[in-house]
Amino acid sequence: MIPHIEQLMLEKLSGCISAEDDADLLQMMEAHPEFKTVYKELEQRLGEPVAQEYLAHLDEDALWLASRHKFKKHRSGKWMYAAAAGILLLGSSLLYYLQPRVKPATPGGIVLQLANGQQIDLSDTTKAGTLKVGTAEIHVSGKSVTYDAANGSAEMAMNVLRVPAGKDYKLVLADGTEVWMNAKSEIRFPMAFNGKTREVTVSGEAFFSVKQDPARPFIVHAGDVSVNVLGTAFNINAYASPRVALASGKVALKGKNSEQVIQLSPGYEAVYNQQLFSIDAFDKRNTLGWMEGKYYFRHATLKDIGAVINRWFDIEVEFDNTTAEKLDITGILTKQDGLNDFLDNLDKTTGIKYELKNGVLRFR
Structure with missing residues (x-):
């Protein structure tokens, strides 16, 4: 949401919006239906008990003295007057209750x-x-x-x-x-x-x-x-x-x-x-192989391959010594075959030892 539009919405909800700003906001909401949807959700959230409780505990006198905003007194009196100051001054915390509730994306998801x-x-x-x-x-x-x-x-x-x-x-x-x-x-x-x-x-x-x-x-x-x-x-x-x-x-x-x-x-x-x-x-083949889930490498260091392992398999890669980092390798890593097959082949062909535990791959 554009901050200016969001502020106008909050001013309108608190009853402290000017006639000119109110007309501008209504025009924007007519032109952009998504703004009207957000406004309705804000209006609904403002009426929820948790938001009402938040506003009820605001120190309105302190908020007013700190605000320096010249609000017009609303007919609903001192409560709405303090609400406007609270909304504009403490928007970051109050908006937690007022903004449209969206289910957080799953960690690690697209x-x-x-x-x-x-x-x-x-x-x-x-x-x-x-x-x-x-x-x-x-x-x-x-x-x-x-x-x-x-x-x-x-x-x-x-x-x-x-x-x-x-x-x-x-x-x-x-x-x-x-x-x-x-x-x-x-x-x-x-x-x-x-x-x-x-x-x-x-x-x-x-x-x-x-x-x-x-x-x-x-x-x-x-x-x-x-x-x-x-x-x-x-x-x-x-x-x-x-x-x-x-x-x-x-x-x-x-x-x-x-x-x-x-x-x-x-x-x-x-x-x-x-x-x-x-x-x-x-x-x-080497440059575009990733689109088919294949990473071809020729004279790549194990450190370079480790960066691909981190991206493809979401595993942290660590090295106990610089010798393992600089190991020169030619081959292919595929998502379909999985990481274990690659590591087993790496052990057999190079003798490099590794430990995969708790999402961390450590080369020794």
Whole structure:
């Protein structure tokens, strides 16, 4: 919820809103049905015993002296007068009782956070179906979420999709762009793209298949790198230094603290490090294998593999000595076969010892 609108709602509920602000609020609620829904829920919460008890124990004189807000006295008298001061001054605590109650997302679940602060646990298969948010619709299934704002009038307020360790998920944006999210990744995106550009922000790793629209370039922000595309398929890995691998089409890359702009051709990747890009060919199997639950590695250190184990299996990885960290390994890790098979093979081929206990994998 936008703080200004939230404050107007609270002022209206307390009876201290000006005629001008009241008219503005009513107009906004008519234009955006989701605001009207929030207001009704706030009104309902205000009448609940727990909120009434909270307001009853406010020190209204102290609140009034501290507020410096010039409220108009409401016909219901001193109680509502103090309520307004309490709402505006102690909003962070009172809103705990007044704000729309949303069931907290399950820890470790895939979470979609809407612009109004509501969090939806996408890991809960009972949530499958269609959600109506203003003029937009969100279609939820077990493995993907799709935004539908075809009428072009949906709000551009930002949503956040968080994919935790051990999970992966697909997002279809309002323009039809498809985004596959790897574990421990996050994307910030608008409900609809109504501007001259289509912009999102990513952390972690994601593969984009961008819907072509020459009039509105698609821009992905990841760490210190911006990727500008029209209609393209590419992978972006921003767990550490941003790495962009182009599968098809063409992209232009720009560093945040650099004037350097480079273009990639399909089959090549760029890594941004110390304000410079380095370009090289990439192995599609190695770079995109994660989308099939496979991690191919060639001359990778066990420490690097440990980072993948942490993301894919939600397990903390620790090393008792630097020798184990630097161990050079070539092979494959798959989600389907599981971690135990990989560790057993690692022990047999390298002699490295490990202990997996209470969610912690320790190499000795």
